[in-house]
Amino acid sequence: MSTGDASMTSTRVIDEAPARRPAGLRRLGSWRYWPLLPGALLFIAVFLVPVGEVAVWSVRGEDGWTLAHFAPVLADGAFRTILMSTLRLSLVVGVACVLIGYPVSYFLVMRPPRQQRLLLLFITIPLWVSVLIRTYSWIVLLGREGLINSVVAALGLSDTPLHLLYTRGAVYAAMIQVLLPIAILTMFSSMSTINRSLLSAARILGASPARAFIRVFLPLSVSGAVSAGVLTFVLALGFFITPALVGGPKDAMIANVIAQQISETLDWGLGSALGMTLVAAGLLIVAAFSVVLRRFTLLSSEGGTK
Known part of the structure; x- marks a missing residue:
């Protein structure tokens, strides 16, 4: 066999090798x-x-499959009250994070890249710190001898310490502070894809800055704001440490009750039923929220991205 024939044979073997791989x-x-x-x-x-x-x-009991664990959860009692309070608190936190974070995200998007990087660094710094430490900082701030009460006493505004800790307001403030950076980053990521030349085009056509923002930028950024709200709402549903440390007895969330059922009363069936009820309620609310907003905001960003 000549050298040329050998070369052609080896080339044919190499070409046929991929075809011999298993079909899967x-x-x-x-x-x-x-x-x-x-x-x-x-x-x-x-x-x-x-x-x-x-x-x-x-759904499993000592005698087999059963729905008995869900009876105390769905009955008109303490468990249902705490579940509804958890959903309401999480919804308020989600909406507040969007309302507070939206102007910040818009401000970031309009900054030059160098300023954006610096400001984003400041926003992400709280995420480097444990949630437990950040929650304890609120105790230092809102306690009877905390920073706020010390300033109030020094200024002579009140003779008695203000009752700021172990209240619903303290829970709102602490949870919003923990989740706000996540909402800002989510909306900033969405806003960064919007083609800002559309705002310039609206201005050229005679729109004022406010009208250009309302008619062009706001509709294109709605999807990012919705995503941020849904994300913070879902994360707030599972909060455990923050309400336990800065909230009062009436501010307990369903996660605290689940932990109590599992670790203290050892009622795994009831604890599991509470957990699955929370998952189902969260999914239903998120689905309904998405359907309603899709109905009224087919202002999607298609055609407005970079």
Whole structure:
């Protein structure tokens, strides 16, 4: 065999090698969603499987399958009151984070890149600190001998310390402070994709700055604001440490009750039922919120992105 024939043979073998791969590997390589496979497997392992096990505990009793664990949760009693209070508190926190964070995000988007990086650094610094430490800082600030009461006493504005700690207001303030950076970053990410030349075009056509913002920028940024509100609402549903440290007895959230049922009374069935009820209520509210907003805000950012 000549050298040329040997070279052609080896080239043909190399060309035919990929065709000899197993059919399963060829199908996986042509599947467009294969990069999502590791994340999907991790999601199943660390979320779906544990949640599924909790769901099983909530409907299993000593005598087999039962819905008895859900009876105290859905009855008109303390558990339902705490659940409704948790949903209401989380909704207020989510809305407040959007209302406070939206102007900050808009201000960031309009800054030059160098200023943006510096300001974003200041916004993300609180995320580097533990939630527990940030919550304790509110105790130092709002306590009877805290900073605010010390200033009030020094100025002679009150003879008795103000009752600021262990109130619903303290819970709102602490939770908003914890979740506000997340809302700002979410809305900033969405606003950064809006094509700002549209604002210039609106100004050229005679719109005032306020009208250009209301008619152009605001509709295009609604989806980011909704995403921030939904994200902070869902995160607020699971708050545990902050209400326990700065709130009063009436400010307990459902997460505190679940922890009590699991660790103190050892009633795993009731604790699991409370957890699944919270998950279901959160999903229903988020779904309803999304449907309503999609109905009134088909002001999506399509066509307005960079």
